[in-house]
Amino acid sequence: MSKTIRFNAFEMNCVGHQSPGLWAHPRDRSWQYKDLDYWTDLARVLERGIFDAIFIADVIGYYDVYKGSNYHALHQAAQIPVNDPLQLAAPIAMATEHLGIGITASTTFEHPYTFARRLSTADHHTKGRLAWNIVTSYLESGAKNVGDHGLRTHDDRYAVAAEYVEVLYKLFEGSWEDGAVVRDRDGRVFTHPEKVHEIGHKGRFFDVPGYHLCEPSPQRTPVLFQAGASGPGKAFAAQHAECVFVAAPTRDQLARYVADVRAQAAAAGRDPAKVLIYNLVTVIVDETDEKAQAKFDEYRRYVSYDGSLVFMSGWTGIDFGQYAPTDPVRRVETNAIVSAVEHLSGGDTAWTIEALAAWGGIGGMGPVFVGSASTVADILQEWVAATDVDGFNLAYAVAHETFEDVVRHLVPELQRRGVYPTAYAPGTLREKLFGGSARLPDEHPAAQFRDIEQVKRAAEREAVSA
Numbered sequence: 001m002s003k004t005i006r007f008n009a010f011e012m013n014c015v016g017h018q019s020p021g022l023w024a025h026p027r028d029r030s031w032q033y034k035d036l037d038y039w040t041d042l043a044r045v046l047e048r049g050i051f052d053a054i055f056i057a058d059v060i061g062y063y064d065v066y067k068g069s070n071y072h073a074l075h076q077a078a079q080i081p082v083n084d085p086l087q088l089a090a091p092i093a094m095a096t097e098h099l100g101i102g103i104t105a106s107t108t109f110e111h112p113y114t115f116a117r118r119l120s121t122a123d124h125h126t127k128g129r130l131a132w133n134i135v136t137s138y139l140e141s142g143a144k145n146v147g148d149h150g151l152r153t154h155d156d157r158y159a160v161a162a163e164y165v166e167v168l169y170k171l172f173e174g175s176w177e178d179g180a181v182v183r184d185r186d187g188r189v190f191t192h193p194e195k196v197h198e199i200g201h202k203g204r205f206f207d208v209p210g211y212h213l214c215e216p217s218p219q220r221t222p223v224l225f226q227a228g229a230s231g232p233g234k235a236f237a238a239q240h241a242e243c244v245f246v247a248a249p250t251r252d253q254l255a256r257y258v259a260d261v262r263a264q265a266a267a268a269g270r271d272p273a274k275v276l277i278y279n280l281v282t283v284i285v286d287e288t289d290e291k292a293q294a295k296f297d298e299y300r301r302y303v304s305y306d307g308s309l310v311f312m313s314g315w316t317g318i319d320f321g322q323y324a325p326t327d328p329v330r331r332v333e334t335n336a337i338v339s340a341v342e343h344l345s346g347g348d349t350a351w352t353i354e355a356l357a358a359w360g361g362i363g364g365m366g367p368v369f370v371g372s373a374s375t376v377a378d379i380l381q382e383w384v385a386a387t388d389v390d391g392f393n394l395a396y397a398v399a400h401e402t403f404e405d406v407v408r409h410l411v412p413e414l415q416r417r418g419v420y421p422t423a424y425a426p427g428t429l430r431e432k433l434f435g436g437s438a439r440l441p442d443e444h445p446a447a448q449f450r451d452i453e454q455v456k457r458a459a460e461r462e463a464v465s466a
Contacts, residue, residue, distance in 0.1 A: 002419045003384050006391030007411075008102070008278055009046050009403055012057040013085050015077035018282075018364035018395045020307025022299060023077055030399040031077075039088050040095035042400050049407035050421045052433065053100030053131060054092065055225065055245070055393060056085040060109045061142025063314035066306070067321035070141070073314075076307035086118060093126040098424035098432065102131035102225050102243075107164040108157055109137060109146050113208050116171045119222055120214035128218025128428030128438055131243070133225040134236075136161050158232040163203045165224075165240055169445070170199040172221040174452030175212035191215070199449075200456045219438050221446055223429050229257060238264030238275070239445060243433070245393050247280035247365035254279050255387040262388070270443050274434060278393040279383070282363030283402070284370045285409045296362075296370045299397045303361030309353070312360055325354035363395040373413035381419065 016023040016030045023030050032038040046054055062080045064070040073080050089101045103122070105115065123130040136157035137143070143151040152160065180195035201208040226241035228234065229248075237244045238261055248254035262272035284299070286292040309320045320329075329351040351359075362368055369379050383389060396402035414420035425431065428438040440446045449455055 002381065002417070003388075003390075004421065005380055005384060005414055005419050006276065006278065006421075007049065007051045007406070008100075008391065008393045009042070009051055009054045010057065010280065010393045010395045011042070011054055012079065012082065013088060014079045014082035016307075017057065017079070018311070019299075019303070019362045019397050020076050020078050020311060021302045021304030021361065022397055025299065025302050025398050027401055028398045034083060036091050038399075039092055042403065043092045043095045043099055045400055045403050045407055047096045047099045049403070049411045050424060051099060052391070053102045053429065055102035055131075055133060056088060056104060057133070058082070058085045058104040058106075058135075059142065060106055060137055061140070061145065063310045064141050065317060065319050066310045066313035068319065072306040073310045076304045076310065078307045078310040086122060089122040089130060090125045093129060098129075100129050100131055100223070100429040100432070101126055102133050102223075104133040104135055104227075106135050106137040106142075107161040108152070109142060112164050112167040112206060113171070113210075116168050117213045119168075120172070120212070120217045123217035123219055123222050124214070128430070130217075130219070131223035131225050131429060133227060133245070134161060134165065134240070135227060154230065155232055158228075158236055160205050161236060162239075163205050165446075166203070166449075167199070167201050167206050167208050169221065169449045170201055170452060170455070171208075171212035172216075173440070173446050174449040174455065175199055176216050178216070181215045197452045199452055200459070202459075219428050219430050221440050223433065224440075234261055235264060237261055238270070239268050241275065242430070242440075242444075243276045243278065245278050245280065249365060249367055251383055251386050254383070254389055258388050268445075271441075274441070276390040276433060277388075278391045279387075279389050280364065280366030280395060281380075281392040282366060282368045282395045282397060283376055283392075283406055283410060284368065284397065285373055285376050285405050287372065287409065289371045289375055292371050292375075296368070296397075299362060300358075303358070305354075305357045305361075308357040308361040311364065312356055315365070320353050320356070323353050325352065325357075327353050329353065329356055362397050366393075366395065373409040376410055377413045377417060377419075380414070381417075 011017060013033055015033060022028055029038060043054060059079055062070045063073040063078055066072055085103045089103060092101050119132055140151050175197055177195040181191050183190055196211055198210050199208060224241050225243045226237045227245040228236055229246050244261055246257050248257055258277050261277060265272040265275045284292050284296045286295055313320050369376050394406060411420060415422055430438055
């Protein structure tokens, strides 16, 4: 029996997300990102297509590695201007009934105590359809503008992230007991104070002694997404993530990644089948292969060479502006996205700078599949069979045309083959994705913090023995 294929939409609250220059296409709407109608229109399209979620990326900072400045980022709207992603959760939820809403937020630039309140509020407002994409950030400009002297090392950022999620688990899972909120009008009791607990967290990076400010939301902890593909990133995903995003450009690279994450999840005591893995892909689909190819050729005429290298330089930390177009891409140790460097310098393709700019100009670091619905469906099924990936995080070339084409052409073909959902499951996002409970499973590391008083006693004993 063929494996079910799942889709997320990969977006960002900015212009032209991963396809620099395509904002100039006459049918593109991405310049309308600042209008709520842009997002509610897209959300309705995605829900018609039974997408699991809209995944909204984010960066704190701006791309200033390419040619040593942010000039070309501004000139080509390369993820700047950019608005806050969490503000979109409520309007998207109001426009839809089932679509999950994945919000990216960094563990590097925001304190966990205040962020916990923002996440719980959004999970309430979406009635349990919220996901948090955990990132550690990679732009030096972001670190400098929040008062840090520079970005922490890659491994240190993951050390911060590990403690950050521990604080959130304590707040979400342990601070308020089940049954703490009773809303007893006759007895005039809203909350039983004895069932609300201080978390008493004292760690290397954070001290958070008190209570969570919010009563438990439908999922308590939102569905946990994570997009790291480096060694520390995969280890973190295996420990914590319920859904993992990767941008592997080839089947072989993706197969190795999927096998590694599943093996690490099993070693961590988790069910590897309950970790959903999505690969970044851009689909250009039309009624025939010829029409799809013509559309793709049309799109490529709008790609910005400088805009593409702005992204590639920012993602890798390598200033590609210092090289000639025909120079080869060489591996350089940087403090940015380590996996991006590994993909480009250690993969299956020998890249030149101009080839890199052309390849990354539509959809970023993932592959682009072009063809009729039948052709693209064949490719997706081949990738799933060869790699054990669970689904695809779909980027766009032209907003919202790319997603409308997928829903109009590709989704019905996949449904006809019996490999794509025809309806949503009931419940919260976690229940839709995994069945069972709205809560994290007992095997997840967050579960150990549900009895927060026991956790605090254990910490006190450890402090005394030390």
